[in-house]
Amino acid sequence: MPKIVNHEERKTQIAKATWNVIAKYGLEGASVRSIAKEANLSLGAVRHYFNTQEELLEFAMQLVEEQVRERIIEHTKRPLSLKEITLNILMELVPFENRNIEMQVWLEYVSYKIRKKEVGEDNVYSAVVQLVTKLNDEGVLQENIFLEEEIVHLHALIDGLALHILMGVVPIGEERVRYLIRRELDRLFK
Template sequence: MPKIVNHEERKALIAKATWNVIARDGLGGASVRSIAKEANLSLGAVRHYFNTQEELLEFAMQLVEEQATERIMEHAKQQLPPKEVTLNMLMELIPPEDRVVEMQVWLEYISYKLRKKELKEDSVHQGINLIMNKLNDAGLLKVDINLEEEIIHLHALIDGIALHLLMGFITIGRDRIRALIERELDRIFI
């Protein structure tokens, strides 16, 4: 009897193997052959799902973004005060130790797209922009702030902390990171 394969699970397995290869060897080391080896699959099995390396990389990156978005949106459903929900959502943009690979892969991919001049938008900036505009429209932010500058400031803070943690330049616990972001939110919330 032939083995039944769940194609979505297989694609996710390949994508996660891609993340591991990129985190270990960089984007340059992410050949289809090295990814197949990491996934413990044949080259043909990987090519069955992805015709090109570019297609595989795009799928792997989409999976990173989808998983992060899903985690962020779970917080939006919480019945908590808006500032706490916002804080929880923003904390998802700073990966804990068990999701550092996602951040490494994301940075490699963004750099790759920048070099190819194919980066059209920054989804992190878009997400922060969306959150802040919704809060502002709901009348939850101080009226005297410059919303555009606050979005840039918050984005820079989040990216800066995440990048410095990834590089090992700062050693700071999640509670302290949370307190730093909360202080920024206190400054702009009513």
């Protein structure tokens, strides 16, 4: 009897193997062959799901975005203050715990798109815009702030912290990052 394969699970398995290869060897080492080896699949099995390396990289990046989005949605369901929910959402954009590999993949992918001159929308920036705009619409932010400047400032803080953590150049723990983001939110909230 033939083995029944869950195709979505298999694609996710391949995407996560792609993350691991990217984390170990960078995007340059993420050949379909190396990804197939990491996933313990044949080259043909990987090619069955993804015709090109580009398709595979796009799917792997989409999976990163999907996982982050799902975790963010979970934070909005928790019975916390709006400021605490915002803090938890912003912490999802900083690479701690299992998020480290997601950030590595994101950074490699963005670098790859820059080299190809195909830079699209920055999802972190978009998330910050959406979040700050929603908070402003809710009427919970200080009235004397310049919204666009605050968005740029908060985005720079999150991106800078994420990059420093990923690079490991500036030793900074999760509690310190949480404190710095909370301090920024204290300044923005009424």
